[in-house]
Amino acid sequence: MLYALVDCDNCYVSCERVFNPGLEGKAVVVLSNNDGCVVARSQEAKAIGIPEGLPFFQLSERFPGQEIHALSSNYTLYGDMSRRVMNILRAAAPDIFVYSIDEAFLMLDESPYMPMDYKAWCEALAAKVRRWTGMPVSIGIARTKTLAKVASKFAKRYPGFHKCCFIQTDEQREKALSLFPVADVWGIGRRHAARLLAAGVRTALDFTRLPAASVQRSMTVTGLRTWMELHARDCIALDNLPRKQTICTSRSFPHMLSALDALKVAVAGFAARCAQKLRQQKSMAQMVTVFMSTNPFREELDQLSLSRTVCLPAPAQSDAEIITAAHEALADCLEAARRRLSADYAELEYEPQTMGLRPADHQWKRAGVIVGGIVPETEIQTSFLDIPPVLKQRLQQLSAVADRINARFGDEALQVAAALRATDPATGKALTFRNSILHDRRSPFYTTDIRDIIGVE
DNA sequence: TCTGGGGTCCTAGGACCC
DNA sequence: TCTGGGGTCCTAGGACCC
Numbered sequence: 001m002l003y004a005l006v007d008c009d010n011c012y013v014s015c016e017r018v019f020n021p022g023l024e025g026k027a028v029v030v031l032s033n034n035d036g037c038v039v040a041r042s043q044e045a046k047a048i049g050i051p052e053g054l055p056f057f058q059l060s061e062r063f064p065g066q067e068i069h070a071l072s073s074n075y076t077l078y079g080d081m082s083r084r085v086m087n088i089l090r091a092a093a094p095d096i097f098v099y100s101i102d103e104a105f106l107m108l109d110e111s112p113y114m115p116m117d118y119k120a121w122c123e124a125l126a127a128k129v130r131r132w133t134g135m136p137v138s139i140g141i142a143r144t145k146t147l148a149k150v151a152s153k154f155a156k157r158y159p160g161f162h163k164c165c166f167i168q169t170d171e172q173r174e175k176a177l178s179l180f181p182v183a184d185v186w187g188i189g190r191r192h193a194a195r196l197l198a199a200g201v202r203t204a205l206d207f208t209r210l211p212a213a214s215v216q217r218s219m220t221v222t223g224l225r226t227w228m229e230l231h232a233r234d235c236i237a238l239d240n241l242p243r244k245q246t247i248c249t250s251r252s253f254p255h256m257l258s259a260l261d262a263l264k265v266a267v268a269g270f271a272a273r274c275a276q277k278l279r280q281q282k283s284m285a286q287m288v289t290v291f292m293s294t295n296p297f298r299e300e301l302d303q304l305s306l307s308r309t310v311c312l313p314a315p316a317q318s319d320a321e322i323i324t325a326a327h328e329a330l331a332d333c334l335e336a337a338r339r340r341l342s343a344d345y346a347e348l349e350y351e352p353q354t355m356g357l358r359p360a361d362h363q364w365k366r367a368g369v370i371v372g373g374i375v376p377e378t379e380i381q382t383s384f385l386d387i388p389p390v391l392k393q394r395l396q397q398l399s400a401v402a403d404r405i406n407a408r409f410g411d412e413a414l415q416v417a418a419a420l421r422a423t424d425p426a427t428g429k430a431l432t433f434r435n436s437i438l439h440d441r442r443s444p445f446y447t448t449d450i451r452d453i454i455g456v457e
Numbered sequence: 458t459c460t461g462g463g464g465t466c467c468t469a470g471g472a473c474c475c
Numbered sequence: 476t477c478t479g480g481g482g483t484c485c486t487a488g489g490a491c492c493c
Contacts, residue, residue: 011493032461057459075463090465189491220467222491248463254458297460368462421476 001234004106004122005148006089008082008131009136011102015081016071018134019446019454027071031056034254035072035440055162059202061269072439082448084133092125092308097238105145105238119166126163143169145236147231149186150176150204164297173232174224177205179439187226204230222365244281250368256295258361260334261275263292264327268418270369271326274318278371279403284315286373288322294456304362308332314386315375318395319402319416321387326369410449 008014012030027048038054048066050059059068082101090096095107108118121158122139129137140151147167154176155165165356167173183193185204195218207215208230216224228235250272257263267290278285293305310329316322341362380407386392405414442454 034461035459037460053460055460103493187491191490220490222467244464246464250462252461295460366461 002108002110002118002143003145003148004108004118004139004141005145005152006085006104006125006137006139007108007152007156008085009138010040010042011082011135012073012078013042013045014135014444015078016074017042018081019077019443023069026069027067028071029059030071030073031441032073033439034252035070036252038070039073055101070441072442074439074443074445076445077443079133080131083136085129085137087177088132089125089131092128099238105148108141119164122164122166123162124416137163138345139164140167142173143232144229144234145238146186146226147173147176147232150180153180153184171233174205176231177208178203180204182207185226185230187222187229192223237417243373246272246370246372247277247285247374248368248370249277250291250366252366253364254327255350256298256365257364258363263334263364263367265419266367267326267330267340267369268323268416270367271323272319272416272419274369274371275317275322275399276403278317278322278374281376282377284317284377285322285371286312286313286315286375287371288325288329289370289372290326290333291370292330292333292364292367294362298363298365301363302341303338306333306336308336309372311373314383315373315376316392318392318399320395320398322369322371323416323418 013023013028016028016030023042025044026042027044027050028042029038029045031037032039035056036054038050038052038059041050041052045068049070050062050063056070059070062392075318078101086096086098086104089106090105093106097105097107099105118141122141124135126139129135138152138154138155140148140153140163142148142151150166151165155161155163158165163317166177180203182188182196182201182204183190185207188196188207198205201210208227210227212224212227215227219226225235225350251266251270252265258265271288274285274288287309289307289309291305291307294301294303296303308329310325310332312321312325316325388396402414406412446452
């Protein structure tokens with residue numbers, strides 16, 4: 001078995017460039033939600049030293065006078081471009097595992113009877129993707145997924161590979177690993193990399209020469225698997241898990257919030273989105289967790305981060321049931337936060353009110369909803385603890401109808417009222433889950449909205 | 458002023474069972 | 476004197492990925 005890892009080059013930036021060729025050859029960065037920080041960079045942006053994760057507001061301070069194009073993220077566009085690329089790959093090699101929005105593993109059978117030039121085949125595939133979608137991709141081929149990842153990095157880095165690098169022989173493998181920093185290995189993150197570096201392990205080859213037992217001791221079996229994969233022993237399985245164990249929707253707020261109304265609106269929006277994701281994968285949840293935290297960058301403010309979970313009387317997937325539970329969990333969170341504050345002030349020896357030191361409310365910067373205990377919707381047993389079956393059925397139908405309307409008229413056509421009310425105290429504007437995200441620099445929905453389609457004159 | 462979002466896996470330790 | 480042994484489940488925390 002051979003693995004070919006197909007990886008889009010600078011995915012988000014490349015998507016933007018397909019529709020705005022003026023960005024070609026320029027330093028381009030794509031920003032996270034709320035235009036918070038840099039999540040994708042063009043080669044030119046990397047070359048001038050813009051680091052990943054750089055807060056947007058520091059960009060002009062750190063790189064004054066440079067021409068840098070900063071764009072808000074447009075996930076609708078990236079998702080649609082990704083779908084197009086994956087469809088081409090699927091047609092070329094039916095056994096494919098889509099690993100992320102910009103990566104897929106192709107499983108290639110090696111037949112001794114039909115020898116094949118895999119490198120040439122992949123070069124042609126990369127060229128086809130480029131021609132049909134405008135997206136540049138690089139391909140790495142090897143006997144394990146971890147080595148295919150290494151190979152794809154070489155394919156990206158050196159034009160001589162013509163977008164495709166095949167690590168075939170043991171000599172090629174050792175040569176490649178000797179040139180590959182251990183910190184860049186798939187599965188070795190910042191923490192382990194720092195420790196390895198301190199121990200004098202600099203390259204992936206150095207890492208493979210450590211004794212297996214010591215790797216397992218310090219990095220558990222996960223690290224041992226990476227070690228084996230670098231020795232060309234295939235042992236990382238990628239399971240298609242159509243049903244997720246937990247589903248999470250969370251956001252940072254553009255401004256810090258403390259008003260209950262605004263929090264309820266935000267949490268209702270997160271909960272409704274979780275319920276929608278549940279229905280999309282045909283499952284139901286038994287637990288709803290709300291978590292919230294203050295702004296860790298504002299060290300002078302009281303810091304708190306907490307979560308509370310509510311168990312549902314029976315598995316649910318309707319907006320109404322999930323939102324109700326989420327509001328309960330939110331109330332629990334706020335109650336816990338309030339107790340924390342009053343405990344703090346009880347420690348003071350004077351009466352805070354008389355000193356003008358009334359405890360300020362916490363300023364929340366981020367919150368989210370997690371639904372867990374997920375079960376397939378077909379395996380549900382009715383429970384006498386649950387709401388009446390007739391009501392349950394009505395709520396299910398209501399959500400199903402809403403899903404159909406939104407599928408036809410766009411995601412924002414029909415929204416839950418609980419996620420729409422209230423105003424943002426900071427701006428005075430109506431606050432909803434969707435419009436609470438800032439994206440001042442977003443490109444048009446070129447491929448998914450007829451109003452944004454490009455005209456040719 | 459302004460610092461992302463959504464997941465998975467593994468382990469240790471405690472509670473609990475017989 | 477001598478204080479079992481094996482199992483499951485849950486949770487928190489840490490590490491990783493894109």
